[in-house]
Amino acid sequence: MSGELPPQVTRTREGRPATFLEAIAEALWEEMERDSRVFLMGEDIGSYGGAFKVTRGFLDHFGQSRIIDTPISEGGFTGAAAGAAHMGLRPVVEMQFMDFISPAYDVLTNYIATSLYRGAGPLPIVVRGPVGGGNRGGPFHSQNVEMAFFHTPGLKIVYPSTAADAKGLLKSAIRDDNPVIFEEHKGLYRAPHCREKLPADDHVVPLGKARVAMEGEDLTIVTYGLMVHRSLEAAATLARDRVRVEVIDLRTLLPLDEDAIVASVQKTGKLLIVHEDTRTGGIAGEIAMRINERAFEWLDGPVLRVTAIDSPVPFSGALEDYFLPSVADVVTAGRYLVNY
Amino acid sequence: MPGDATALSRGVVRDLLYQGFQARFLAGGAAKSAGMPFGVDIRTVAMARAMRHSSDGKGDLCSAGHLAPGPMLAFGATPLEFLRQLGRKGTAPAAARSGGRSWTDLRRGLIGWDGPPGTMTQVLAGVALAFAQRGQDRAALVFEEFAATETGGWHEGMNFAAAQAAPLVVVLDAARGAGDAGEGAADAIARGYGVDAATVSREAYPELFRTVADARRRAVQGRGPSLIAMLPRDQDDPWALHDAFVAWARDEAGVGRGEVKAIERAASAGVDHAFHRLDKEPEAAADDALVPVCTHDVPQPAWTRRTPPEPGWRATAEPQGFHDVR
Numbered sequence: 326m327s328g329e330l331p332p333q334v335t336r337t338r339e340g341r342p343a344t345f346l347e348a349i350a351e352a353l354w355e356e357m358e359r360d361s362r363v364f365l366m367g368e369d370i371g372s373y374g375g376a377f378k379v380t381r382g383f384l385d386h387f388g389q390s391r392i393i394d395t396p397i398s399e400g401g402f403t404g405a406a407a408g409a410a411h412m413g414l415r416p417v418v419e420m421q422f423m424d425f426i427s428p429a430y431d432v433l434t435n436y437i438a439t440s441l442y443r444g445a446g447p448l449p450i451v452v453r454g455p456v457g458g459g460n461r462g463g464p465f466h467s468q469n470v471e472m473a474f475f476h477t478p479g480l481k482i483v484y485p486s487t488a489a490d491a492k493g494l495l496k497s498a499i500r501d502d503n504p505v506i507f508e509e510h511k512g513l514y515r516a517p518h519c520r521e522k523l524p525a526d527d528h529v530v531p532l533g534k535a536r537v538a539m540e541g542e543d544l545t546i547v548t549y550g551l552m553v554h555r556s557l558e559a560a561a562t563l564a565r566d567r568v569r570v571e572v573i574d575l576r577t578l579l580p581l582d583e584d585a586i587v588a589s590v591q592k593t594g595k596l597l598i599v600h601e602d603t604r605t606g607g608i609a610g611e612i613a614m615r616i617n618e619r620a621f622e623w624l625d626g627p628v629l630r631v632t633a634i635d636s637p638v639p640f641s642g643a644l645e646d647y648f649l650p651s652v653a654d655v656v657t658a659g660r661y662l663v664n665y
Numbered sequence: 666m667p668g669d670a671t672a673l674s675r676g677v678v679r680d681l682l683y684q685g686f687q688a689r690f691l692a693g694g695a696a697k698s699a700g701m702p703f704g705v706d707i708r709t710v711a712m713a714r715a716m717r718h719s720s721d722g723k724g725d726l727c728s729a730g731h732l733a734p735g736p737m738l739a740f741g742a743t744p745l746e747f748l749r750q751l752g753r754k755g756t757a758p759a760a761a762r763s764g765g766r767s768w769t770d771l772r773r774g775l776i777g778w779d780g781p782p783g784t785m786t787q788v789l790a791g792v793a794l795a796f797a798q799r800g801q802d803r804a805a806l807v808f809e810e811f812a813a814t815e816t817g818g819w820h821e822g823m824n825f826a827a828a829q830a831a832p833l834v835v836v837l838d839a840a841r842g843a844g845d846a847g848e849g850a851a852d853a854i855a856r857g858y859g860v861d862a863a864t865v866s867r868e869a870y871p872e873l874f875r876t877v878a879d880a881r882r883r884a885v886q887g888r889g890p891s892l893i894a895m896l897p898r899d900q901d902d903p904w905a906l907h908d909a910f911v912a913w914a915r916d917e918a919g920v921g922r923g924e925v926k927a928i929e930r931a932a933s934a935g936v937d938h939a940f941h942r943l944d945k946e947p948e949a950a951a952d953d954a955l956v957p958v959c960t961h962d963v964p965q966p967a968w969t970r971r972t973p974p975e976p977g978w979r980a981t982a983e984p985q986g987f988h989d990v991r
Binding site: 416501 | 758759760762763767768769771776777779780781784787788789790791792793794795796798805817818820821822824825826828829956957958959960
């Protein structure tokens with residue numbers, strides 16, 4: 326084990342701001358230091374340090390038994406993570422890109438998610454990796470995968486929007502006794518506006534609790550991930566029209582913090598849901614239904630959504646920009662709602 | 666052959682006789698919706714007995730797969746537990762939330778089969794990885810139908826186990842979905858992964874036992890997984906090997922004729938007791954379906970099929986003050 330720490334895990338120790346990616350690295354490092362049962366598995370995460378260098382230097386420090394370079398077989402090593410979790414270990418599985426989680430869909434939904442219910446015990450596994458578009462990655466390196474798993478009881482899904490949340494939520498996910506899908510928008514990894522000083526103590530953010538990213542009284546925007554930042558930009562534009570927007574950052578999609586959404590809608594009477602995932606079968610539909618069940622009496626307008634269009638993520642920059650929800654889209658929908 | 670052959674033979678005789686309950690169970694129509702065949706194969710019992718058993722969660726682990734319950738009995742399961750599983754009783758180990766073979770008891774070393782062929786090789790590879798990481802004298806045993814080798818999932822699990830030199834013993838049952846698998850088929854696969862292979866067919870019990878025991882010993886020594894192909898037995902008479910084994914145990918392994926009779930009587934009484942108990946036990950309660958799917962309580966939606974809204978239901982309170990903000 327080497328004594329020199331990789332630079333991406335020392336920002337907070339040195340009192341310096343950390344990027345979103347460094348926050349992820351710090352969370353992994355600290356949890357591995359804290360709990361010897363935690364180990365990492367994934368493609369090229371060892372000597373190569375992972376596709377985005379999150380785990381650069383981890384192999385030297387923690388050794389091969391805890392930093393496992395896997396074959397390119399997402400189903401196989403996710404299944405193996407289940408076995409290791411049965412035996413009391415706490416595997417953190419990295420998908421090089423979350424688009425590649427689909428080969429592991431079977432074992433995640435049929436075996437891992439059902440384990441506790443079947444009486445086979447809890448399986449504390451985190452499956453984490455980069456998601457999202459805007460990087461010209463095309464259809465196979467840009468997807469958001471949350472809704473492929475959202476309807477599977479037994480799973481949790483986390484999708485942070487800030488560096489502090491990324492660190493705190495990932496630490497919580499690793500400590501959680503349930504399987505957690507942890508999505509990291511690659512557009513936030515090194516984004517300058519996401520660089521921030523992280524709490525120096527053992528920073529843990531509970532799963533299942535949304536946060537109010539901006540307070541307002543005229544319109545609620547419920548969103549998560551990169552779209553939190555787009556929504557805040559839109560809110561700033563709308564503020565020039567004297568529209569006070571409340572932005573709810575879900576942080577955790579499953580379990581969904583329904584109470585936070587309802588409370589905000591009871592205050593504003595208007596709800597706009599913004600997500601980068603495609604429209605049909607997106608989480609907006611579920612949120613709208615829950616508001617229909619619990620806060621119909623408080624609504625002063627239709628529930629609207631701004632999402633990606635229903636297509637694969639296109640490769641061309643021009644096409645992808647059209648595909649993704651923009652600040653202008655959010656502003657347009659927001660204006661429509663407040664004037665409804 | 667390690668250990669006391671006679672004592673081990675007694676155990677296998679008992680397991681075999683216990684295993685016979687399933688045929689009776691199915692033939693009696695009690696498992697009306699179970700509807701799936703259960704393998705009565707002496708060889709799996711003998712093989713499973715070659716592993717190290719424990720009831721404290723410190724022994725080997727086994728996934729019996731489609732060959733349940735034989736290997737499960739060898740790992741300490743009882744006929745009553747398995748009958749409860751098949752009968753969907755709330756008293757079943759999986760509390761009727763999962764089926765006959767989907768039954769996990771880590772203390773006794775049982776991992777239930779869930780997922781398509783190949784899945785359990787992946788899972789048991791991870792179990793074995795954990796053993797290796799901790800330097801434990803433990804190994805994992807998984808039974809798969811040979812057809813699993815036609816799935817990518819099985820190869821991913823096998824490849825992972827081989828790459829990690831995980832202490833895993835994989836038994837491939839060529840009696841099921843074997844295609845043209847025969848002598849040498851497992852060798853060809855094993856060569857690809859650089860692991861040891863063996864083929865068993867109608868060997869006597871000690872040789873079956875020794876084959877798995879050797880594979881286990883190599884595995885816990887850090888020499889990686891092994892593949893064992895189990896070629897089809899005599900399909901015309903599934904009891905032939907059973908009867909032959911009992912005869913062998915009686916005539917050659919030193920289990921006396923009287924002892925065999927005593928074991929048969931005890932096993933028969935145990936099975937009768939299980940059936941008697943099973944008949945008296947109620948089906949699972951409907952509310953048992955509502956156990957949490959996570960380790961903490963998961964709130965149910967406000968309206969469910971169990972608590973429908975009253976006719977004329979309205980929200981109980983009007984918005985206060987901020988309804989017309991503009």
